[in-house]
Amino acid sequence: MKKISTKIAAFILIAIFICACNAVKRVPEGKHLLTKNEISVNNKATKEEIIFNQLYQKPNSTFLGYRLRLNLYNLANLNPDSTYQAKFTNNPEKYERQSRLLSAKQVDRLGKSFFYHGIHDFLKKTGEPPIIIDKTKTDKSILRLKYYYFNNGFFNVKATYTIDTLKTKKAKIKYAITTLEPYLLDSLRTSISTPVLDSMYEATKNKTLIKSGNQYKTSDFEDEKNRITTHFRNNGVYYFQPNYISFDLDTIKKVNKANVNLVINNYSYQQQDSSKTEPFKMYKISDVNIYTDYSPNGNNRQITDSITYNNFNLYGYEKIRYKPRAITNAIFITKGTLFADSKTVLTTRYLNNLKIFNYPSIQYEIDKRDSTAHSLIAKVYLTPRKKYSFGTTFDVTHSNIQDIGIGLSASETIRNVFNGAETLEIAARGNIGSSKDLANPNNNFFNVSEYGVDLKLNFPRIFIPFGTEKIIPKSMIPSTLITVGFAKQRNIGLDKENFTGALSYNWTPKKNNTARFDLFNAQFVRNLNPQNYFNVYRSSYNALNAIGKVYNTNSSYYNNSKDKDLIIEDGTLGFTNDVLTGNTSLVPTDKNYENVKSIEERRVRLTENDFILATSYSFSKTTKTDLLDNNFYLFRTKIESAGTLLSLLSKATNLPKNSDNNYQIFNLEYSEYIKTEFDYIKHWDLTKEKVFAVRTFFGIAIPFGNSNNVPFSRSYFSGGSNDNRAWQPYSLGPGSSGASNDFNEANMKIAFSGEFRFKVLGSLKGALFADAGNIWNVLDNVTDEKSTFKNLKNLKDIAIGSGFGLRYDLSFFVIRFDLGFKTYNPANETNKRWFQEYNFGHSVLNFGINYPF
Structure with missing residues (x-):
């Protein structure tokens, strides 16, 4: 407690010290700190960002209205070496005393320490020097403002400025702009020397960006140059370049109007010491x-x-x-x-x-x-890459299952395997991790482990016995991917073996669009330790054990006569069987009977082996141009059908059904369902490094035919660092059930998120966010009303979380911390859902890599 109080006191003192800093401390006499720019256009104040971007000088940045970086800079000693040496210049005896105590070399090195030198370097680098009004830069700003308006059709623009002194060493600049009337484009003529180019231009004249009646904009003329050049160079005119295009404007005897003459000269080239011209040729x-x-x-x-x-x-x-x-x-x-x-x-x-x-x-x-x-x-x-290449990766990860994971992988890539430009990749991976959400009886820090082998074979074409050029032309860059994988998890609950295989076709229908068709995607999941179920899913055990204490009469099922806790696994299975076969006082109409039945159904579902044979189609479209683009949208959708082909084969061959009236393949019931997902992300760039981002998601998987539920691996969960951040992963829903199970999942999900991102200090960013959503069971074998979605009234069970976060941008990835607060919790009583848990005690701290969406 004493340490905490000391830290709080130190923080308060530092805050007071920073706030007490003199903002004009490093402003020379006779100079002024720029505190504000004001721009008026035709006597009306404007806040348009693009206009303020023309100015050469802008005031120091602020955080919540406070010039934090300026004051940090003012705290720094700009010459720490001189200050350190001055200590001993004025007091030579002090240097001799310290040299005898530490040695002269150590005393000199002390001047380079963080306390004397490093902290000032940090303050200078993190801080920001004062922006002092410079008349030369202000004059340049006036010229840039004139150019900006001239380039937008205001040929008679006037711009002036005044410096308004506010107080000692502080001032603001007021810019006044008078635009007068803009010039509009009137007639458009062409003077194209090469006849073939004249004909080509006339064929696409209707696509021109220079149109009569439009306001003059320099950008339109540049875009028109690029349009014409692109058209010519895509139709054989090899030597054509944009500099052959010019525009003559005629404003003589015109009132705010300009005639435009498009001029394209002949091809000019140098031959020996003379310049020659000739008409352009098509090659x-x-x-x-x-x-x-x-x-x-x-x-x-x-x-x-x-x-x-x-x-x-x-x-x-x-x-x-x-x-x-x-x-x-x-x-x-x-x-x-x-x-x-x-x-x-x-x-x-x-x-x-x-x-x-x-x-x-x-x-x-x-x-x-x-x-x-x-x-x-x-x-x-073409310069070939090496046929064989070996690579290794080391990863530290965080996910919704693992709080921390350490992974190592090794891969061998073989190129041109069959002399058809194919690539084969063989990879082996291993991972150990720590999770507080999983059973850990020995209290080991690393309680999760996994290893696996993957094989990927890529063909740079559609690998299929018939032609697809008319459907998917080679301009869409098609490819075929065959994958086979095996993974084994240990110490993760039931432990699993996972066998996968897929045949996928990929292509790009248009720029920034991608499509994928999985002809088949097979997965076989085998549980290695199903008897460990109640050790992992403790909530289910506690619920069953509580009922057993009341209704169990078989002493062999519990550990001792005092506690009467059901023994895992003999006691839990024995008691459950007695209840469901009528060997206890519980009857089917009893609520506890239904609870036991529900617990057993979930146990059977999560411990049985799964075989999934699915076909799916995925499509994505984005307008994002590069990593720095903050004004874009991304749309993704997927539809997946599993088990349908197997059911058709089973019916066609008259395969017998098992006791549950389901078909089996290799003595294993296969899953049958249809699943679809829609994901939409939109970012708005609000300038000044501010971004507003939203995400909407809807997914549903409907079991039918051979299944009355969806496999755990294909179901949805809610909560976590990339979802509703006010809840831990798997701890929200379904519906208003209150997350009664250890790992809560369902077959329908709705999610909405909004986030406002802003710059705090240098590479440190901040965010305010709100997340909404939940999961529900629908059209499956779950009957609990609180967990199921029946109509639009169930939308009242959408949970809302809000909070704030910090992000540190390391260029190649972003480290993210988010603190989420439960704003609306549908699991609470109706009159206690809003803000009842809006406090730090019920908050959730999320750690993530990169932005959530």
Whole structure:
């Protein structure tokens, strides 16, 4: 308690000290600290971010209205070395005393310590020097403001500024802008010297971005240049560049209007010492030469092998190791067609996606065999990666099951396995972890372990016995992935063996769109330790044991006559069997009878082995352009059907059913269900490093036919660092049941999240969030009204959590801490659901890597 009080007192003192700092401490005499910029446009104040971004000087950043970084900088000693030396310059005897005590070398080194030097470096780096008003930069700001408005059609803009002194060494700048009326585009004419280009332009004139009546914008003219250039270069005009396009504006005798003349001159080039011009030509591809083992450092090597295949010429400095089709399938540049930039880009993208070559190089040269000089030879240079590569990874992870996990994996990648540009990856992995949510009778820190082996074989095409080019053309970069895996978990409850296998087809229908079709995805889960069920699921045991203390009469089922706790597993199984066969005083109409029946049904479901054979289709679309894009959306959907094919085969072959009236494969009931999911994420960039993000999710899995429930591995849970952060994982729902089980799951889920992210200090970010959602049972064998979703009235069981978090951006990943508070808990009584647990005692601290969505 004493230590805590000391820390609190120290924190308060530091806060008071920072607040007491003089903001103008490092502002020289006669200068002023910039405290605010004000901009008025036509006598009206504006807050538009894009306008303020034109200014060269902006006030020091603030946090909740306080200039924290400025005051941190003011706390720093800018010359700690001089200050440290001055101590001894003024007092030589002090240096001699300390040198005798520590040695001269140690005294000098002390000046570089954190206390004397490091803390000031930290304050300077974390802090921010005062922004002092600079007239030169203010004049530049005026010019930039004029350029901004000029580029938006205000050709007669006027801009001035005044410096308003507030108090000693502080001032604000007031910018005044008068735009007058904007100029509008009037008529559009063209002067295109090359006839073929004139015809090409006229064919797409309706797509022009320069239209009569529009307000002048420089950006529209730049975009139009790029549009025209792209169109020409995708239709054979090899030498065309944007600098051949210019626009002449005529405002003479016009009132706020401008006539536009689009000018495209002929091709100009240098020949010896003179410049020449001629009309642009359209070029066709006369040959496509592919160098399959090119080395940038092997210029003196000689071609020793060659193949001609489908009008492609393949060359090798050594023996060609690839089936021709494997390479030519990736080439979209074809003999006899017009030159097109788009085909070059697509070819580069496809070749790069093969992952057997380094980044390819594609070059064009004039074919000297063509006397008309209208032909190009395309040369594709491919540098193979190493056939074999070995890799290892070491991971420290956090998940909804493991509080901390340590993983090590090793993989061997073999490229061009069957000479068709295939890649084979064989990987082995091991993991140990710690989880406070799992049974841990020996109180070991690492109470979770897992190891596994995975094999992945990738074909850079649709691997199927019939053609798919009309459905999925090669421009969609299709691939086939065959995977086989085995994993074994130890000390994770029931312990499991997991066998998986899948045949998947992947393609990209459009840019930033991805599609995946799993022809089959098989999973066999075998529980190795089902007798450990009640040691793992303690809530189920406690509920059963409480009933047993009252109704159990068989002394062999409990440990002793005093406690009468049911023995795991003989006692729990024996008592359950007695209840369900009518050998106790409990009758089916009794609530405790229903509870025992429900506990037994859940035990059987979670301990039985699962066999799943599913077919699924997944699709995703995003507008995200790169990692720094904070204004985008992401949509994902998936539909999965399991067991349908097996049921059709079972019916067709008249397989017998078991005692539960279900079909079996290898003496095992297979799962049958249909599952669909929708996930939508949207980010809004609010500028100044502020982002608002939302996520909505809906998923449902409906069992039918051979199943009356969904396998645990395909069900949904709620809570955790990437879900409703006010609850621990698996501790929310279903519905208003109050999470009565240890690992609560169901077959339907609804989730909504909103998060406001903002900069706090340097790489430290903050967030305010609200999460809502829950899980329910629907159309399965669960009958508990509190757990099931029957109609829209059950939406009142949506739980709401809110809170705040901190994120530290390490560039390559983000470390995240979120503190969630239970705002609305549907498990409580109706009049005690709102804010009854909104306190630190009931809060949940979440640790995560990267943002939750």
